[in-house]
Amino acid sequence: MSEQLLGSCGPGRLYVRTLGCQMNEYDSLQVLRQFAALGYTPVEDIARADVIFLNTCSVRGKAEQKVHSFLGSLRRLKQANPNLKIIAGGCVAQQSGKKLLDRFDHLDMVVGTSAVNRIGKLFQNLLDSGTRGAFVHEEASFAGFDFELKTAHGSITAPLTIMRGCDNHCAYCIVPSVRGPEKSRRPGEILEEIGLLERSGVKEVLLLGQNVNSYGRGLEETISFADLLRRIVSETGLSRIRFTTSHPKDLTEALMLCFAELGPLCKFLHLPVQAGSDRVLARMNRGYTAEAYLEKVARLRRTCPEIALSSDVIVGFPGETEQDFRKTMELIEEVRFDNLFSFCYSDRPNTRASGFADKVDPETASARLFELQGRQAEITLGKNLAEVGSIREVLVEGPSKASNGQMSGRTSQNKIVNFEAPVSSTGKILEVRIDFAYSHSLGGEAISAGGEKGR
Ligand code: SF4
Structure with missing residues (x-):
């Protein structure tokens, strides 16, 4: 999300790093929203952040190691800016709770998956009281999500x-x-x-x-x-x-x-x-x-x-x-x-x-x-x-990250396709002839504009 979308004034800048699954990405969006309500704008450069939120994942062992090394690396930023607030959320936070606070004394708050829906309030309490805390023992709920x-x-x-x-x-x-x-x-x-x-x-x-x-x-x-x-x-x-x-x-x-x-x-x-x-x-x-x-x-x-x-x-x-x-x-x-x-x-x-x-x-x-x-x-x-030569309906997601000047989208079968089309086709379903096949994607040419509905 760009800074422009949420405006650029406010009490501070929020950096969010999301590890792991799509459910974590969804929770990170909720965190961005709750901080936006407090006046915080997202920032992509971690060095400019006033608040850092790390959404963690523990489904795989390596992911948990990544969390620990990332949290460790933040100590330097906290030393340079003692007002910086660092928050850990997600599965590792839910599972480790206070142990994370004990291990990383530069961490300000631990918010488990069960408490992420009220992170805005918890953060406000942190600012008011200055007291570090771990919030994990709550019944999972959808209440409070915006x-x-x-x-x-x-x-x-x-x-x-x-x-x-x-x-x-x-x-x-x-x-x-x-x-x-x-x-x-x-x-x-x-x-x-x-x-x-x-x-x-x-x-x-x-x-x-x-x-x-x-x-x-x-x-x-x-x-x-x-x-x-x-x-x-x-x-x-x-x-x-x-x-x-x-x-x-x-x-x-x-x-x-x-x-x-x-x-x-x-x-x-x-x-x-x-x-x-x-x-x-x-x-x-x-x-x-x-x-x-x-x-x-x-x-x-x-x-x-x-x-x-x-x-x-x-x-x-x-x-x-x-x-x-x-x-x-x-x-x-x-x-x-x-x-x-x-x-x-x-x-x-x-x-x-x-x-x-x-x-x-x-x-x-x-x-x-x-x-x-x-x-x-x-x-x-x-x-x-086997897709080469077929014509597939592709929902255009935007400019391709891989191919210069091309657009990118997915077929109904979830295959990524890169092809020539105008940027204005974003959000439309186009018919694309598949001409090339690679290990992770397909390449082709848009042959006609479809509608916006895949019905
Ligand atoms: S226990 Fe884990 S792996 Fe098994 S269904 Fe539930 S989430 Fe999936």
Whole structure:
């Protein structure tokens, strides 16, 4: 967000650094909004900041190390400017609480994911009292979030959190302990926020939740995620809708049908499989077998043949044998995902898997990851090459970061396309002929202007 969008006068400048997932990005937008209400303007140069907010992520071990080293590096800035206020938010903040304050004595405030909705008030208290504090023991809530932020945001696509927390207990995952139990937002509130986003020029929303497929549990009105998608399509004018993340065990027939029947719903699903061995899946507590996963993928492809799929895989989970790993390789060979996010297992504190004794040695895990990523790169490139010659509808997001003078956008299948088009096409859906395929993107030429709606 630029300084101009929120005005340039006020009591100070706020620098925000976001690590980790899209849910964190959404929370960072809320933080920007609450500070804007206090008169703070965003700044991109950290050296000019009066307040630094670090939104942290602890889902992967390396991310947590990054947080600690970033916080450590801020000591120098605080020494140069003792009035500088430094705040840590996000998952590491939620999990470590006061321990972060003890470890970094130049840190002023720790605001967990459960308290981020009232960060403005907490910051005001900090200024008034001068007392450092950690705020983490609060029930996760949507109250206090200010949705009008997006009216100043000015982008074509926007994230929108529809639920928080998770009721699954995957053995390796820290999310349930830092984000708490699952809680869905009321549909009326979601539709209201979409209305605000649309009025600010947003054409595409990305619905966010740890497991959107279980959306609706615990709400007064009976509504499933598929129902919510249908309501969004019938009650808004969005060109496109995406969502993430989906737990395979909760992927219903009703949701599969949405892909076939709802025009604005992008033909793309991120469906994390994590492993191809039933023994490993059971130890991970994922609640499905490889066969059940493959059946769902087959049914989905029958229902919506043009759907693209991505997934997550963890290699080197405790106890993973060579045979288990081969099953993962067989699964990726069978599914042929369009894209795959793969990682070596790493212990996260207070998770069941961290107590498993039979850890895979790091060299073996790295070698397996190398093999998996190498094969997936070939599959992804093959899938991209198969796009050459096709004509795809592309939602133009703006000038390309990669190619000089070109515009960039995404197909419904979530593939990035760079092509020649005027800047004024931003926000429109254009028909683009795909001429080139690369590892991570496509290249082409706009052949006709589509409408603004993907219906
Ligand atoms: S579904 Fe599993 S991996 Fe995903 S957030 Fe919940 S516990 Fe974590």
